[in-house]
């Protein structure tokens with residue numbers, strides 16, 4: 001992809017968090033490589049994958065981080081969160097315990113990250129409608145309560161996976177715009193990172209998205 005103008009490129013770190021086996025690694029592999037693995041084991045070695053997209057004619061690099069199974073031991077380190085500007089907080093719609101854990105993951109985020117982190121609540125495995133334990137309504141309500149975006153996805157059949165990441169990326173982009181507009185020092189800081197920008201992207205409605213209705 002060609003850069004439209006000198007220096008107009010962005011690198012956004014996005015973390016994917018949530019209980020073990022909710023489908024975090026598969027969401028990422030679906031997004032980055034359009035792949036799905038029925039028997040995926042905890043990924044070892046791969047820290048993040050980078051996906052390039054264009055927004056407003058600007059090159060956006062989304063660097064999406066995946067845990068290597070540390071979440072099983074509640075041992076996700078602060079290094080994992082450091083510098084993150086976006087987060088997908090994932091539960092499995094067929095396992096209520098993973099939904100009950102969301103508040104704990106949101107607390108983790110608050111401890112480790114800036115308040116302007118763009119956050120998306122993701123109810124994954126919406127293909128498992130027949131064994132659903134968490135309704136769309138419950139997901140939406142929690143998202144509204146906590147001020148998050150909400151979407152249901154299936155890494156298995158690809159439903160909404162790209163949308164989930166793109167909405168977060170757009171929100172980050174518009175957060176960056178606002179900060180640039182509001183702060184000269186931040187502007188300076190950003191230009192050091194070769195990030196420049198002025199106009200904002202349209203803000204999405206929070207808590208409004210879901211799939212698999214009915």
Ligand SMILES: Nc1nc2c(ncn2[C@@H]2O[C@H](COP(=O)(O)OP(=O)(O)O)[C@@H](O)[C@H]2O)c(=O)[nH]1
Nearest residue numbers: 021022023024025026037038040125154155156
């Ligand atoms: N039915 C269904 N299974 C999924 C989906 N996403 C992941 N899985 C399965 O759930 C298990 C855990 O997935 P994984 O991505 O390793 O979860 P992680 O521990 O959160 O990274 C694997 O057996 C996947 O094949 C989905 O959208 N639908």
Ligand SMILES: [Mg+2]
Nearest residue numbers: 024025042043
């Ligand atoms: Mg994983």
